[in-house]
Amino acid sequence: MTMESPRGDGEKRPSSEGDELDSKLGSVPPLRPVDRFGLKSSPTSPASASTKGRVQSEREREEGRLRKWRKMIGVGGADWKHYVRRNPQVVKRRIRKGVPDCLRGLVWQLTSGSRDLLLMNQGVYEQLVLYETSAAELDIIRDISRTFPSHVFFQQRHGPGQRALYNILKAYSVYDRDVGYVQGMGFLAGLLLLYMSEEDAFWLLVALLKGAVHAPMEGLYLVGLPLVQQYLFQFERLVKELVPKVGAHFEEEMINPSMYASQWFITVFSYSFPFSLALRIWDVFLYEVLFHSLLPT
């Protein structure tokens, strides 16, 4: 049922318990096994009985890393800027190894510069969500149930995940009327929502698209998708340069990057990659791509 979003079926209405069809098709069987990221887990489980010892040592290593990370960023991120200025290469190395999952949300906010935006704009998000209306509301509603449908947080019709997603996208479409709402943004917002509050996620989206510490990326969604076109062009050149055989083969078969890579860029890799990989890309992307202006090369 989620495929066809009913028009005129007020999305903001609280979840309809009486609607049998809704509860049957919209929500999920409660005890579905999920992986550590909250996605429906596939039968292939990495932890087999023989790896118990390894799991133990991995946990110890993870705890060690976590201690280092906590020291590096300080309480609430207080020491972050200082540390980055003094040891950018250490930070880079640690980020390449992956930000610890429990600190990921905070670190992303620090590297994207969204923390500062939030502090400078107290109350703005609430205003956007509660009092503004957007021309894109219908479009947004149509896509809500089609954003990470296999993630537990977003599965429940009108559940907290879907509501937060709707709020962020509506707020953004009001905040930046030139860009409005474009399909694909939902996957960015969805990814962010798994690691931070609604308001934090909104400001990170703003930081990303309007450019807090870096060149804005709104060109991913502006009319004509100029930044997507630019990335596709650069990507094609890079393929030819770095993997010339692949590049030549693609050219011979008349495969160009827009056929497979437009969705990578439009969703900043959050759409079609394994979730754990997407997270690592975001770790690196937010620090090295967005934060790079602050780094010595």
Next chain:
Amino acid sequence: MGSMGMGSQTATVSPLAKYKLVFLGDQSVGKTSIITRFMYDKFDNTYQATIGIDFLSKTMYLEDRTVRLQLWDTAGQERFRSLIPSYIRDSSVAVVVYDVSNRQSFLNTARWVEEVRTERGSDVIIMLVGNKTDLVDKRQVSIEEGDAKAKDFGVMFIETSSKAGFNIKALFRKIAAALPGMEALSSHKDKDDLVDVNLKPTQNSQAEGKAGGCAC
């Protein structure tokens, strides 16, 4: 269509004919679900919204020949239209989908058809598809309206439900029957007027469409 008498041997021996189909239509009308039903004969209630372009391909075995279909699934939102023209240009078939329970998506098919005509002129097969016929109570566009609109555009027409699996095979059979492959097979015989040949099955199929779904 005259080369049909040549029998199946000719077709199977000749290299696999490839055709590109581009799927167009508004957001959430069911383009991806039609493709998924055709490819894997399954239906999910939740598909991720298509972002940009998706590509799938399938070999279709017909009575007299085998064809390779390349399916280009597109994002429905207006903003992505800048990505789409090159796919239309490369495709010999455009499948324009609307949702029978969403009148606006039906009205917008005019823009999609126009877009296709702009890129390809009349050298293209266009199929208008009214999807989601399973939503009986929510229907906003009748089959007669759909049929009339298709006649108006001069394109083929069919109603489908990918959820119920209704008419999906018929849709692709109709397309296959109209493919310019018949001339391709007999191209050494010097068929010159492609456009004419393309258009004929179009009109025939419209009549069939009106009669309701074929058995599939």
